[in-house]
Amino acid sequence: MRVAIVNQVYKLMKKDKNIYFLAGDLGYTAVEQIEKDFPERFINVGVAEQNMLGIASGLALSGKKVYVYSIISFLIMRSYEQIRNDICFHDLDVTLLGIGGGMSYGYLSSTHFALEDIAIMRVLPNMSIFSPADEIEAVLGVKKLYKYRHPLYLRIGKRREPLIYSKPYKFEFGKAVILRTGNDTAIFSSGPLTDELLKADLILRNEFNIKATIINLHTLKPVDKEAILKYSLGKKIVFSVEEHSAIGGLGSSIAEILTQIKNPPRLKIIAIPDGFVKELGSQSYLRKRLGLSADGLTKTISTTLKSK
Amino acid sequence: MLKLLKVDFSRKNLTMKKFKLEKIAHRIRKNIIRMLAPYESHHIGCSLSIVEILTVLYFHTMKVFPKNPGSSKRDIFILSKGHGAAALYSTLAEKGFFAKKILQTYDRDGGVLPEHSTRVVPGIEVSTGSLGHGLPIGIGFALSFINNHKPNRVFVLVSDGELNEGSTWEAIMFAGHHKLSNLTVIVDANGLQGYGQTKDVLDLSPLDEKLRQFRWNVYNTNGHDMEKLIAVFNRLDKSQNNWPNFIIARTIKGKGVSFFEGKFESHYKSVDEKTKQEILATL
Missing domain, CATH: 3.40.50.970 (Thiamin diphosphate (ThDP)-binding fold, Pyr/PP domains)
Structure with missing residues (x-):
């Protein structure tokens, strides 16, 4: 990249x-x-x-x-x-x-x-x-x-990130991109970790029959408030996924918006818990260990939806 | 005979210039006291120590355009020691950048002149307040002028305490290495910093030798002597080595006001209205 x-x-x-x-x-x-x-x-x-x-x-x-x-x-x-x-x-x-x-x-x-x-x-x-x-x-x-x-x-990122898009699209700064659609939940993502989320989405669809709308918020500030509200409203639970501390990142920024409205959905922030990463490994190894790989995301999203 | 006459003439000229500048400095100093908000204004000593330096820069050395502050022909001045803002505001008002009555909004609720210099004010290039920021920014301007083959010069006034900052030395290394000959730093060497004497906190002496090792032309002068300051600023463009210039201006904190002069606490202490009036009566 x-x-x-x-x-x-x-x-x-x-x-x-x-x-x-x-x-x-x-x-x-x-x-x-x-x-x-x-x-x-x-x-x-x-x-x-x-x-x-x-x-x-x-x-x-x-x-x-x-x-x-x-x-x-x-x-x-x-x-x-x-x-x-x-x-x-x-x-x-x-x-x-x-x-x-x-x-x-x-x-x-x-x-x-x-x-x-x-x-x-x-x-x-x-x-x-x-x-x-x-x-x-x-x-x-x-x-x-x-x-x-x-x-x-x-x-x-750094290099050799997998491609999410097959070709250029009509890019607008501050405007979210809908990568997949579905009525069961909304999952907000950003950055190269979106690749893991899209892989998780395939498993969720095929093995769990969970159909999510996946929203890529490439602009983290100013964040697309309209899209966050549009895809969250009416849902019992929505998700944010990020390779960042659970404090202050994408999840927090979505929470800041959702807490301002009536009857907001529950927001499950999938991120790295507060603390330094103590294990040694490649990015994909560490993602696995921290629950951010496709498998980890699938598990968290499916079990959270089941327990709602 | 001719040569003698010429020398005499320039000598006389310099004396006249000095006399004129001293009158201006006096007004700037008086305005600093006038604008103080009783009980509120601090950083008085470190404003009074730079009055002569600012006077020579704005009324002799730099190209500035009070009616067109953003002119592309202007030289750039950065007050890296942003806490000396009272002196800069007073100088800019004296030069005609804005009306003198605005000085009375200094340190007042709803006013426009905060105790650290801010770019909102006409004539101020950079908002400062945290130490160690001004010189790197000055380098950015200097590089821009050199690459665009423009004659504009850049002057950065730093405090001696500010020489503790790593970012200042990062910048000193860079400017020396890249031969930014259009850049001049003046240090207000009043010998006192935030919590003690500079020589007791982190002794940098001999500063001039250190700077020469970093490939700067160094000039030592008395920062309150107009004639000497003019002579130093006139010499700047004459060096052949393309090194940047560093003027070590020995100053006295609180200069010109016996209530503050040479006193460490003039960095922090404010005055009440009565004391303010008493000081003004002595000026």
């Missing part, structure tokens, strides 16, 4: 000389072409994320469009105050390309995971969040958001 995104940014940079690309000493086998063809507008700032975000702000204040590339934890957690005070407070045209959403760094373990990022980015005024499910959606978003002039955070 990250290469597809970087390639799309490359195309934009070729067309628009106002675009800068900053990297925090990362991007091996991904950003070399940008460095080679736009040496003045590609800046490897070094291992210095606070300075990198400050520089991005200064460039944006002088009228540039800036993409900043690094691993999520370093990009947004090391330099969180720069993002809040410099980028969000000034409402600047800076796009944060965060690599390694969820547990995509697998064996590299907890320091490289991003399981609290949605919670801390969602609360920032002026910040928007885009969390594409696959590289087709990622490229559609980057193209569309080229004209967007405000702080933006992209929660990007």
Whole structure:
């Protein structure tokens, strides 16, 4: 996914000389072409994320469009105050390309995971969040958001994520995408974990006769309130699925909406419980262990529906 | 003979300029006291220490356009030590960026001038308040000007306490490495920081040697002496090595107001209306 995104940014940079690309000493086998063809507008700032975000702000204040590339934890957690005070407070045209959403760094373990990022980015005024499910959606978003002039955070996986879509579709920022339809329940999802959910959906349909509507909320902020209400109303129980802490992520953001209405459905948040992931393993291994694989999701969803 | 005359002439010119600037600085200093909200306003000493630096920047060195603050020809000033905002507001009002009566909304309910500088105010480029943010942002501006072959310069005023911040040193490394010759940092070296003397908290001396090692041109000067400040700012563009510039301006916290001068507590303490009037009577 990250290469597809970087390639799309490359195309934009070729067309628009106002675009800068900053990297925090990362991007091996991904950003070399940008460095080679736009040496003045590609800046490897070094291992210095606070300075990198400050520089991005200064460039944006002088009228540039800036993409900043690094691993999520370093990009947004090391330099969180720069993002809040410099980028969000000034409402600047800076796009944060965060690599390694969820547990995509697998064996590299907890320091490289991003399981609290949605919670801390969602609360920032002026910040928007885009969390594409696959590289087709990622490229559609980057193209569309080229004209967007405000702080933006992209929660990007890493590489070799399975494709959810077979071809590009009519993408709208802030608008949910219905991936499957069914009357038994609604399941909200976001990001590459959607692939596991779609596999779970097949099992649910074929083996449990559970037909769910599956809603991909690729825009986590501003979240598609209308779609959340539309597909939740009238249901006894709905689900959210995310590779993120159960605190503050997609589930929380849906809960914030549902608790404001009369007779809301019960919301089952399927996420990672509060706590560091202590086991070692690949992303797919860890998903299995934490109940986020297709089998785990199937089990939680089917048993929860049975016990309603 | 001719040479002598020329020297005399420029000398006289400088003295006149100095005299004029000193009068402006006096008004800026007086306005800082006038705008204080009794019992509410703090950060007075660290505003008074930068009055001469701001006066020279805004009335001698920088290209600024009070009637068109966003002009593409302007030099950029960033008050990284955002807590010195009272001095900056007072300077901007003196320069004509906005009406002086607005200064009376400083630190008042419903006012427009908070105690840390904010970009909402005409002439202020960046909202600051948390230390260690201004220099990286200044670098962003400086890079933009260099890559676009523009002559605009960037000036960042930092506090000596702010030199504790890692982000400031990340930026110092970067600007030295990339030879951002259009960038000038001025440190308000008043020797006092949030909870003690700078030399007792984290002693950075010899600062000038450290900065030279990081490939910066370093200038030591008295931050209250107009003539010396003018001379330093005039020298900036003449270095041949393309290094960025760092001016260590030795200052006195609370300068010019004996109630505050040299006192650590002038960072925090406010004044009541009576004391405010007494101070004003001495100015």
